[in-house]
């Protein structure tokens with residue numbers, strides 16, 4: 477399997493062939509840029525509030541990193557010490573004031589073609605669960621009550637989120653098994669469409685959810701698992717919001733009005749969030765945060781097209797793009813840009829519908845915005861929000877209370893539905 481990072485890089489090269497017309501490019505090889513720390517009065521207040529909230533991040537790709545770097549051999553890492561080759565470890569999570577973390581169960585969309593999605597998903601679940609059970613500082617949480625209890629006990633609550641509906645291989649039995657293993661959200665798609673839902677970064681096929689897709693969402697409602705509508709097309713977002721009986725989440729998505737990338741949430745969908753009660757968790761990935769990305773992507777696509785005209789082999793095109801990237805730095809985005817997304821979501825949806833899902837997925841932090849390169853930096857963003865006049869209560873909501881509130885609603889609805897509805901047994 478290619479790594480997620482390689483995948484994002486290659487996705488850009490597929491643009492000229494039309495395979496992924498809106499592919500993101502997250503850049504590579506950029507130097508780590510140091511930012512000035514926020515004013516200490518804001519930083520200290522931010523840290524105190526995060527510790528109290530508790531602070532919940534809904535997306536981190538550490539399980540994939542374990543599999544990619546050491547084939548899942550956890551004895552290679554002392555997670556009680558800083559691990560420079562990984563995107564998280566216990567000392568840095570503590571420094572970042574992380575109270576609860578959703579670890580991502582991520583498998584490439586391409587595994588649909590080889591029917592290996594479910595097999596790879598089980599490897600991800602396995603490594604994530606082995607990791608959680610290997611450390612006394614961590615404990616698996618299965619409910620909102622668990623998150624608060626584990627946090628009060630001084631440990632980091634760990635949850636699982638499945639990033640891509642392809643992993644159930646059209647089987648509600650697999651969905652229920654994922655829930656048994658502890659998955660509390662499933663992103664309906666990843667980069668490519670699935671049989672029953674369109675992705676934001678693929679050609680529309682179903683114009684949203686199919687009938688089976690709607691039944692999957694309803695089964696998630698009955699089970700007590702968030703339908704995560706990050707990565708899906710705007711039509712899939714709207715179909716999901718129409719059929720769901722429980723709050724949805726965006727586990728890692730930003731505002732389209734600030735950065736026009738198909739991965740981001742359009743205003744009409746943001747406007748539907750208060751009624752649904754769901755939460756949009758903002759990510760820190762430069763390509764989705766920076767308002768300059770759209771223009772840069774256009775220039776990059778044009779450069780790829782030109783290289784395809786000039787050269788016959790992919791190897792020459794790849795070499796040409798490496799040169800082009802050296803001369804053209806991708807816009808990176810700043811802490812202030814992330815705060816602009818939060819301001820906007822607050823304006824269009826509301827303060828009750830915002831959370832954080834940073835999406836750390838590699839060790840150097842270069843795909844992330846300047847100043848938020850690793851999991852120690854969450855307090856920097858919250859200090860910026862305080863500087864902008866957000867109240868303590870606002871911060872507590874964004875940090876975790878919105879998520880806990882939505883999760884309790886979702887759990888209550890599931891308990892009710894289980895009294896009247898039978899499990900979905902029809903395979904898609």
Ligand SMILES: [Zn+2]
Nearest residue numbers: 639707728835
């Ligand atoms: Zn993602």
